[in-house]
Amino acid sequence: MTALWSLGLSLAVPLLSLTLLLASLRRYLIPRRSLAQRLRVLAKLGYTSPHIRIVGFFHPYCNAGGGGERVLWTALACMQRAMKGEAVVFVVYTGDVGHGKASKEQILAKVKSRFDITLSPSTLHFIPLENRWLVEDSTYPRLTLLGQSFGSVLLALEGLIGPEGCVPDVWIDTMGYAFAYPLVKYLCRIPVASYTHYPTISTDMLHRVSSRLSTHTNSTLIASSRALSALKLAYYVVFARVYSWSLRKAGVVWVNSSWTRGHVEGLIGAKREEEEEDKEGEVLLDNGEESSTTKLRQRRTLTKAEPAIAAAAPPRTPKIPSTSPRIRLLYPPCDTVHLSSLPLSTSSRIGLSEPIIIISLAQFRPEKEHSTQLHALAFLLSSPTLSPTLKARVKLVCAGSVRNEADAQRVEALRALARELGVEDKVEFVVNAGYAEICEWMGKASVGLHTMVDEHFGITVVEFQAAGLIPLAHASAGPLLDILLPSPSGTPTGFLAASASSPTSSLPGSFAAQLEYIVSLPEDEQDQIREAARRNAQERFSVRRFEEGWMSGWREVLGEKEGW
Structure with a gap:
């Protein structure tokens, strides 16, 4: 009993201290600092009145x-346009500005270069987060x-009450x-x-730990030990x-995909917005064969042929906590307008002797999983069924930011792996190429490759579709459930590579088999797929649709704030 009392006391003291600290912050420090900080931020944007919403x-x-x-x-550009003329300014809490880092002008220039998005600097301020190392994974080798x-x-506390912090009127977290x-x-x-x-x-992470699967989030040391x-x-x-x-x-x-929505609902239970239109049709895997994961998705999808089953089924939405x-x-936005101006036909992308570019x-x-791409390329080039002519023309371009x-260092390790293979x-x-250079590459590439497993959405897969490429992604999460769905006519809008189904097969081998199938397709079939893929991106993932969904949610946020 004495030991339990001591344990309870040892836990109660820090909890009570934390409660008192937070109460003091809320009652004294936050109100006192809030007005002074607000005036300082607004003054930097040329405002003298504190009655400007942040x-x-x-x-x-x-x-x-x-x-x-x-x-x-x-989202920010959309809100700037929609609220132009109103007494509203925007602040971004970020670790990318501050001592010796990027300036406001440099960040806005990069946004324009990388995304072709123009932001108004007159209503935008950056609040530096000097202690961003607190959220970097390298800071915590364990736990x-x-x-x-x-x-x-x-x-977040630094952003609110730090030396250059500011308490806004609404807090929007776009990183999770x-x-x-x-x-x-x-x-x-x-x-x-x-x-x-x-x-x-x-729940996937929980499953991998309980199943003792070794991944980049579950080390071999832990996976090999039952106790750990x-x-x-x-x-x-x-x-x-x-x-x-x-x-x-x-x-x-807001969630970016069906996969994310399912996991979030499973964790917290929530009221779901209007269901998406029923997704019918198959996604092609392994040269046209239907995978078990595709069948699973189809079983979970309500189709018009199953009204009686649907009516008899119990409600699937979890109990909603108050x-x-x-x-x-809300699917992420894709620049479908600009990307759709790139060449569409296969002949306009690759001539009779030009390289067949596979871009990542x-x-x-x-x-x-960039290493998977290099191994898949090695498998493809060693395939006995791929013609020597196609082997000589295939080229992989790995584009991305550092x-x-x-x-x-990861890029240098990949270069070394390419030499080894x-x-x-x-x-x-x-x-770190600019937007114009990336578009130039996508305009002359033939296949878009994305190898991440359980990619929550996969905006680059949508960009591949809009740009007229034939996408190839892993058969999981966003690409499987949301993006690479067949067109209404049944034409595929891309292809999926399944994970290894036996000890003798491999994920790079699965990607290599799909790549061989794609590059060997007749030109007219490739053109049909490119056209269906572009139409899919335009109709479902445009900037316009994102902005409509964002502003609809924003109006709901405003309903929580009196006086807006």
Whole structure:
């Protein structure tokens, strides 16, 4: 009994201290600093009145140049246009500005170069986050998720009350740092909205740990130990419960894909917006054969041929907690207008003797599986069934951005792997290229390659479609469930490579088989696929559709803030 009392006391003291600290911050420090900081930020934009509304975007890596950044800048540009003339300004909390880092002008120039998005500097201010290292995975060799999540709370606190911080009127997180939401909502008493690209933790992660599968998020050391796996699973379960509690503090949660929506709903339970139109048809795998994952998706899809079954089925929406946010499925925006101006026909892309370019477009991060691309190319070039003429013409272009020194070292490791595999002369790395150069490459490439497993959405796959390429992606998550769906006529809009189904097969081998099938297709069949793919991107993933969905959700956010 004495031991239990001592344990309870040891836990109660820090919890009580934390509660008192937060209460003091809310009552004294936040109100006192808020007005002074607000006036300072507004003065930098030329305003003298404190009665200007401030909308804050929390995006510590706003200058990374990836798909998440396209969402940020498209949403911000849309709001600037829609609210022009109103007493509203926007701030972006980021670690990309500050001492010796990029300037506001440099960031806006990169946004224009990379995404062809124009932002008004007169109503936009950047708040530096000097301690961004708090959310970097390299800071936490162990318990990475916990460390980054706790670090995001401290980083948000720096943005709110730090030396150059500012408390906004609305907090919009476009990177998914949900653990900061309770802090923002209760400490600052302002609405919180979130665009969630992928959940910090998912049931897939729990499954991999419980199944003891070795991945880049589950080391071989842990996967090989029953005790360590059990311990990590318990840690994940507790983490998931705290994460779901934090995520519920957002009033509106936009999600970027059906995969993300399913995981978020499974974690928190939420009211779903209007269902998407039923997805019918098959996705081609393994040279036209239907995969087990495709069959699973089809079984989960309600079709017009199954009304009686649907009527008799129990409700699938989980019980809705009273505090759950509304989940809005909002696909990321794609520049379908500009990309659709690129050549469409196969003959306009590759002549009789020009290279058949397979392009990859992704940040050089571990989960993007660039090594799989190099191994797939090696398999393709060693295939006994691919004609020597096609082998001589195939070329892989790996284009993407490098965020830091770790990414730069990753590129050098990939160059070394290409030399080791004997495909160095068949690979070109295009690093940190501007938007115009990327479009030029996509205009002359034939196939778009994306190898990430469980890519939550896959905006580059949509870009491939709009640009007239034939996409090839892994048969999971966004590409499987949302993007590479057949056209109404049954024409494929891209292809999928399944994971290894036996010990003797491999994922690179699966990609290589699909690549061989694609490049060997007759020109007229390729043209039909390119046309169907472009139409799919234009109709479902345009900037216009994103802006409509964003502003609809924004109006709901405004409903939580009196006086707006």
